[in-house]
Amino acid sequence: MSTTVAFPPFVNRKSFIELDARSRAQSLMDPGSWRELVGPFERIESPWLPEQGIAPQSDDGCVVLKGSIAGKPAVVIALEGGFQAGSMGEVSGSKMTTALDLAARDSQNGTKTTAVLLLETGGVRLQEANLGLAAIAEVIASLLVLRQHAPIITVVAGTVGCFGGMSLVAGLSSYIIMTPEARLGLNGAEVIEQESGIEEFDSSDRALIWAITGGEQRVAMGVADELVVDDMRKIAAAVQKYIQVGLPRVHRSEQVDLYRARIAALDASKQFGPLSLRQSWNEKANQGGAR
């Protein structure tokens, strides 16, 4: 005897968040189109971590796949959130910078190559200090060259989120796709609590943190473009959509006056909640959304 059980839809969806960086990158590309650049068997590891008693990883937590997405040339650069919280060191930074430079070179030579960044990262790897800071500066310089020719699509899926210097990289990209599980912010909750006290920000209050830095709020505020549930196919579809759209008319980070005016219009004498902030922020936006 068999019975038909009606499963809720989430049972059949394929989670993107549960994948590691390499599988995430592979899931976005056309099957059979990609190859990995400087893969784990090249053994280019961080020389700095073992000196501090930390096991390195053979790809330094940065996966670079070159291939195509929906038939268009693309490079996917994925950070592994499970390794040192996806932090950027000398090696992972060089991999990302070089991949962006190669995409820019191809784009300048007529093969427009979109870059997709899968960012799960706490920012600079503190164990590599200045080299990590320099790495992020280099990534940003390369990103600004590439985005004159082809879009850069950032996906923050969670659950690490995207913080520190790498949140600047996200902010400079052409489009940002987030899930409700993802967070995006310059300072992480624990850093704010540590520096300003628990009265300022309680890093154990998950509802508060997600209400401020979570994907839903970020998209509602117009600092990210699209909210997608944690589903491999839906995230891939969102990436493909923005590859089709191509370069935005104007990048979000170029709209300095718009954002200055919005910040100036906020009445900081009263305490905003996430919803009231959303409302005040958007009612001052005479241009509709952020872009």
Next chain:
Amino acid sequence: MEQLNFEYPSAKRRVIRKAHLGVVGSGDMEVLMEPSQTAAAHVSVQTSVNGFSNSWKAVFDRFFSKYDGAVRIHINDAGATPGTVMLRLEQAIEVIEK
């Protein structure tokens, strides 16, 4: 930080594929498995947890009591338990012997 090396001369069967599994996150490890240059298996382990060389040896002794592929194994470990190590090794041979 400890560097461990083991050799298993009895594992002589040639293999041709490579496998890479796992993440160097807390309680986990990554394994890189590829064909050995010689007719023997070579294992190198880089682990952030010192003082467990006997446990590592026991895991590999058991693994190579069943597996005969001449592989070169490199592990970067962030505190994987013996059960996790064995699981990662078995996942790797699943890819290599596919």
